[in-house]
Amino acid sequence: MMKIKLGVLYGGPSVEHEISIISAVQAMQSIDQDKYELIPIYVTKDRQWYTGKMLLDMDIYKDFEELKKYAKQVTLYNDHGTFYLQAVKGLFKRKVTELDIVFPIVHGSNVEDGTIAGYLQTVGIPYVGSHVLGSALGQDKVVMKQIFKSMNLPIVDYEWFYDSEYLESKEEITSKVKKLGYPVIVKPASLGSSIGIVYVKEEEQLDEAIMEAIKYDTKIVVEKAVSNLVEVNCSVVGNYEFQQTSELEEVMSDDDFLTYQDKYIGNGKGGKTKGMVATDRIIPARLDAKTKTKVEEIAKSAFRALNLSGICRIDFLIDKKSKKVYINEPNTIPGSLSFYLWEPTGKPYTKLLDEAITLAIKDYKKMHKKTSSFDTNILSNFNGLKGSKGKLKFKK
Numbered sequence: 001m002m003k004i005k006l007g008v009l010y011g012g013p014s015v016e017h018e019i020s021i022i023s024a025v026q027a028m029q030s031i032d033q034d035k036y037e038l039i040p041i042y043v044t045k046d047r048q049w050y051t052g053k054m055l056l057d058m059d060i061y062k063d064f065e066e067l068k069k070y071a072k073q074v075t076l077y078n079d080h081g082t083f084y085l086q087a088v089k090g091l092f093k094r095k096v097t098e099l100d101i102v103f104p105i106v107h108g109s110n111v112e113d114g115t116i117a118g119y120l121q122t123v124g125i126p127y128v129g130s131h132v133l134g135s136a137l138g139q140d141k142v143v144m145k146q147i148f149k150s151m152n153l154p155i156v157d158y159e160w161f162y163d164s165e166y167l168e169s170k171e172e173i174t175s176k177v178k179k180l181g182y183p184v185i186v187k188p189a190s191l192g193s194s195i196g197i198v199y200v201k202e203e204e205q206l207d208e209a210i211m212e213a214i215k216y217d218t219k220i221v222v223e224k225a226v227s228n229l230v231e232v233n234c235s236v237v238g239n240y241e242f243q244q245t246s247e248l249e250e251v252m253s254d255d256d257f258l259t260y261q262d263k264y265i266g267n268g269k270g271g272k273t274k275g276m277v278a279t280d281r282i283i284p285a286r287l288d289a290k291t292k293t294k295v296e297e298i299a300k301s302a303f304r305a306l307n308l309s310g311i312c313r314i315d316f317l318i319d320k321k322s323k324k325v326y327i328n329e330p331n332t333i334p335g336s337l338s339f340y341l342w343e344p345t346g347k348p349y350t351k352l353l354d355e356a357i358t359l360a361i362k363d364y365k366k367m368h369k370k371t372s373s374f375d376t377n378i379l380s381n382f383n384g385l386k387g388s389k390g391k392l393k394f395k396k
Helices: 017-030 058-070 115-123 132-139 141-150 163-168 170-180 203-214 260-265 289-305 335-345 349-367
Strands: 004-011 036-043 049-051 072-079 082-087 095-099 101-104 158-162 184-188 198-200 219-224 229-238 243-251 310-319 324-331
Touching (some): 004 017, 101 115, 115 132, 141 219, 184 203, 243 335
Parallel strands (some): 004 101
Antiparallel strands (some): 036 049, 072 082, 082 095, 229 310
């Protein structure tokens, strides 16, 4: 049987660059190499693409600048429907390897937000995961809330604004936040991994928190903090036609919200990160059957509403006293691809990855059956701009 040539794409110009590397290397170690020919594609922070089997070794990234001369710098191109990684350097830019499908395992703005999906879509190559719209919606905490509200999905009260608006109208925005009631959570609108997020207990701390968030984004969200907070996550795999939910996790933290330290470094000696598997968690989450079912139903509804696909994780905030459930946000390409939530259901990581790839191939074939162009050429009767002095003339 011919192996499927699978390009795993990761890294990129994101503050979550290193987490992407961890997630991707974890996945590559679990992919069924009897079925897939594995082709790592590492994107540096300055947007250069590299490939080579050496990239399967996690230690290589500790000093990549010194060792990148041993990897091949490449670009992706479409040669009449066949996809290749082509060498960038050299007089003859030779084809390095053919690709059948790409699996993006990227996190954060500039990559997970639809940027990579749009590039792959433009090249025309099949790829795993949410497409441009779903990826973009899943990254913007403001737009996603607006969609959730339109779908009557439960969200916490919030305010949002641009950095320029805050710098011009601090008092007005501070007044709006005060109406939410403290404590609040201040967030950059398009980042993940809890980067730039600050828990604010009183108004005197608000300005510093907002200025911290502004370091990372132009759009800022301020949310009412949930009392008696329990954070619960649910992974979803599927597409617009069907959605399957994983086991639920209850994530543990000594802080007022789950921090970057909690998620990726944990309390292990030396602070060595292991991706999302480092998080202190309880699986299954300690929820009654009614609340568990509600979380699963909301997760599926949010997945469909945002046009998501592949493996995602939907995060929830629960008031453990009132049992009120709020949807927090989706992660369209979650850290460690949430494999640890599927293993308790009897789905090992290798099978989860295979399902996501198979789903992407089926969706690609289905979309290619849709009409995307017409057998007409409106330019055949176009006379050009000659004599028009640069202005198009239209008949009434």
